[in-house]
Amino acid sequence: MRDLLLFGIIVGLIPFILRRPWLGVVAWFWIGLMVPQAHTWGFMRTFPLAMLIGGVTLAALVVNRDRRNLPMTREMVMMFVLAAYMTMTTYFAVYRSGAWAQWESVMKILLMTFVTPMLIFGPRRIVWVILVTVVSLGFYGFKGGLFTISTGGSYMVLGPPRSFISGNTYIGLAMVMVLPLILVTARFFNERWFDLGWPLKQSWYKGIGLGFYAMFWLTGLAIIATYSRGAWLGLLAVAPFVFLRMRRKWAIVAAAVLALGVVGIAAPDRMVERWQTIGGYEEDTSAMQRIQSWGANWNMAVERPLTGMGFRNVEMGYAWWISYANFEGYWRHALSPHSIYFQMLGQHGFGGLFVFLTLIAFTWLTLGRIKRQAKKADQKWLSEYAWAIQIAFIGYLVSGAFLDVAYFNLVYAFIALAIIMRRELDETAAFSPAQYRPVSLPAGTQAIGAGARTQGVAAVGGMHVRRD
Template identity: 25%
Template sequence: MRDIAMFFAMLALVPLAFKNSYNAYLLWGWTALLSPVYYLFGFMQGLRYNLIFAAIAIGLWLLGKVDLKGKISANSSTLLLIAFMFHVSLSALFGYDNNPWNIQVYEGFIKAMFFVLMMPIFVSTRLRIHALVLVICLALGFHGVVEGLKLISSGGAHKVRGIETSMLSDNNHFAVGMGMVLPLLIFLMIHLKTQIAKYAATAGLVLTVLAIVATHSRGGFLCLSVVGLWYAFTARRKVFSFFLLAVISFLAFQMAPEEWFSRIETIKTADADESFMGRVIAWKVSTAVALANPVFGGGLHAIQAAPVWQEFIYKLDFLSFISTPLPDAQHPRAAHSIYFEILGDLGLVGFLIFISIIINGFLTAGRIRKLTAGEENLIWARDLADALRLALVAYCIGGAGVSLGYLELFYVIVMLLAVLHKHIQVFSDAASKKSAQSSLSLNRKINLDG
């Protein structure tokens, strides 16, 4: 039944994409973040939805069929992302042999970066910025709504495993991805025009929080806690934000099973937890790989390749001051941290570029806040910058314990901040020019009257 529904949906969506290049771009992003094949089991499962809409969008751009066309500017965000993409390409090229993950991860990363780097071309107006935020929420929020409803229907027994066909492929990855989309759902809840749309965004927000609870992820709990408290203390409407935090927290604790509370309690004794200490060992191995290959690292997901893991697991003496159990040399582990993942994969140089992208994202959000200060008609831009900044906070906190260094949503948020900043700059420049012209006209009138 799902496949039949998807078949008829494609009959409508493909002509819609050809009709307008921006529709194609939105559908390109929607299929990338949603990963619809996860929900299909029949004749429509093998279709490459993302490739279809990417090809239409790029084709229309090459044919000059992009209306309201923007342009790629040489701002700090774009330059850092291009530098990072170039460095990732070199790291994949010069990485260790016998790493089956190298090409697989690289292909997914490059596809995501094409979407990200083309954003300034397609997203050039306020309406289009809003539409892209809405599509992100519809894509990732759909997973949150589905899993949240499952938790309610099961009376708290449901446990999220992740979306196997996407980067959010296990419970911890899923929790971080959902934590990043929460601020955008809050933004929509405040700024959508119709009451029914606001109710839909609110329901999506609550269900996505419940979906994070259903992951039983300790990293997800930390991410959720930081997002909630950060929003409550930094939002424009403090009373509303604390009320929202209190209501959602109450609902989450009511639905959470005893197993969830037991899992969260283990945060206090992380040094005695076998799973956590296994991650520390993986961080050690990633560091060893980076120090042996400081420029290009070991290649993408290098330590997950058995030969690389087995080579470096015995070279950790320089980190002996960090006490860990005897490591398992036969079973490679993921890096379990965006920071150590990038460090081991891309070396010290790639790590510095990655950290620069994060810092630049926060600085861009700060510049937007400065430009919009005191401007009533730009409150939406300030709120969106705050939401995107909070999504970065969720990524930085939640990502400390998962291997999501190449998560497309992170790079989308960084570029969306750059696009928003450019839009506000143009608006501010136009307002300043208009004000200057008004002052000049007034001065001329005064001189003539004098």
């Protein structure tokens, strides 16, 4: 039944996407982040949903005029550089066939990242993309939080089976990244920043906002119940920024003191033991495996500093891998770089890591600029969401130090949103009332409305005028 329902939804979306291509971006984000096919049991489990929706979206982009030019910002340029650099390292990869297969998957993510700014513009479309992103991952936070409460936190929260975020560490990272966006989305509806249009009625906004507040707190619980030390460190990194942004801080502190000191709510023993292993990492096998892996990838980058070993270097086998390690240990384990930084080093060398971090740094700086200038321009929704994505990157960079998630599609979705939001801010500033100052028109000219398209139009002092 689930298979037929999902199939019907996908088939039903196709004509809408062909008519309005931007809906294809929204659908692609939903499929890529929520992975709805993971909840089916039949033919839809292996159905290429992302490929289908992506193909339909690209076809609609070609035949439909509802699009914008590709904004060549510094982030966009760096993504082209990253794509080119990964292509070069794949050509020199040690495991050529597997590397090209992984290259194809990463290029699909980058392709949709390039397409997104062409189809997503205007406040409503931007917020709808963010809303779908928040709901797609917040669903697991909401569900996981309820599961944590019902079981007393005794069991581990996991992601959807047979998906990229199925493991506790990966779903934990995803929830850490989306947590600040859930908070801002709750405020968006609670304060009714603007109308999103059909199918949401403004009379529903208050209730929807309360639902997102519930999702925020339940997602926080779910992150803790993943038992992922990487996710815990990411949560610790974003928590101070989120706390400072919250209202009624003292009420939250008082509730925490009441729960811990008076009622006596305590973490399960298993969770406490897991936390204590962070300090005593030398005695923890999992931690030592990571250190071994980091050393191996560092040595690979030293041997091939410009090209690295290419995608899927782990498939060269244990004997090859361990030859680059500083020590072997007594374990045999699944090979993994266990870090976005060492993943980029081992697969793409120091050059690849530099390009990757430069892309993130540019995005971070752009979000900071949007946050400051949007606040001055009274564009609260832009300022708040820019702040939320900035904090999400903090969580990613901290948790990502322990996870191989350099190609996580949520990261590139946030980069695309930063590019789109920057353009939105610039266009809002360009057409703000302050730009239209009174001017003295030369003889023989006639003022016309801003934005009119006619021959012989010239701009004089911020106004558009026509020469007779």
